[in-house]
Amino acid sequence: MNANTNSTPNLLQLFSFLLFSVISSNSLADECNIQKIEAESAVLGGKFTIFKDEQTSGKSFVSTPKESSWSLFDSNDNHFAKFTIELKEDGEYAFDGMVFSEDNHSDSFTVQLNDGDKFTWDIDSNKAWYIDRIGDKGSVDPMSFILSKGKHTLILYRREVQTKIDYFNIVKLDCQTKNML
Numbered sequence: 001m002n003a004n005t006n007s008t009p010n011l012l013q014l015f016s017f018l019l020f021s022v023i024s025s026n027s028l029a030d031e032c033n034i035q036k037i038e039a040e041s042a043v044l045g046g047k048f049t050i051f052k053d054e055q056t057s058g059k060s061f062v063s064t065p066k067e068s069s070w071s072l073f074d075s076n077d078n079h080f081a082k083f084t085i086e087l088k089e090d091g092e093y094a095f096d097g098m099v100f101s102e103d104n105h106s107d108s109f110t111v112q113l114n115d116g117d118k119f120t121w122d123i124d125s126n127k128a129w130y131i132d133r134i135g136d137k138g139s140v141d142p143m144s145f146i147l148s149k150g151k152h153t154l155i156l157y158r159r160e161v162q163t164k165i166d167y168f169n170i171v172k173l174d175c176q177t178k179n180m181l
């Protein structure tokens with residue numbers, strides 16, 4: 001005879017769960033990866049080199065070799081990985097890099113998007129591959145960019161030697177669809 005005494009709480013729990021699910025799915029729909037770009041597909045200049053690693057995406061990553069001086073804080077235009085990306089629509093975008101740093105002497109790139117100011121992208125020196133959204137150590141980190149449909153250029157310059165990148169995802173922050181890949 002007590003079989004129905006818990007029916008009201010159960011319905012409330014179910015309703016709460018469904019409401020949470022709807023809110024969660026809506027927030028997820030606000031952001032999506034629209035393109036994955038392998039670092040090894042970049043146009044490389046100077047000391048930037050493709051390294052083979054079976055554990056990485058495409059079995060390769062990009063970095064600069066160890067040198068006598070680890071600190072090259074002045075961005076060096078001769079050493080770069082240049083990506084040309086093409087966006088299908090206007091929007092707000094971010095760039096998520098799969099990166100690796102062995103220590104705090106190998107944990108940053110200098111970044112330039114199109115003709116914008118160069119900035120320092122600092123990553124965690126945690127000796128593990130992880131995703132880090134591109135940001136400016138000196139101001140906004142992570143960053144997003146309002147970009148128009150069409151071609152754009154993203155350049156990573158050498159700043160600290162041996163900072164590694166496997167690939168990056170272009171993320172559309174105002175994404176309303178999951179089927180843009």
Ligand SMILES: [Ca+2]
Binds near residue numbers: 060061
């Ligand atoms: Ca790769």
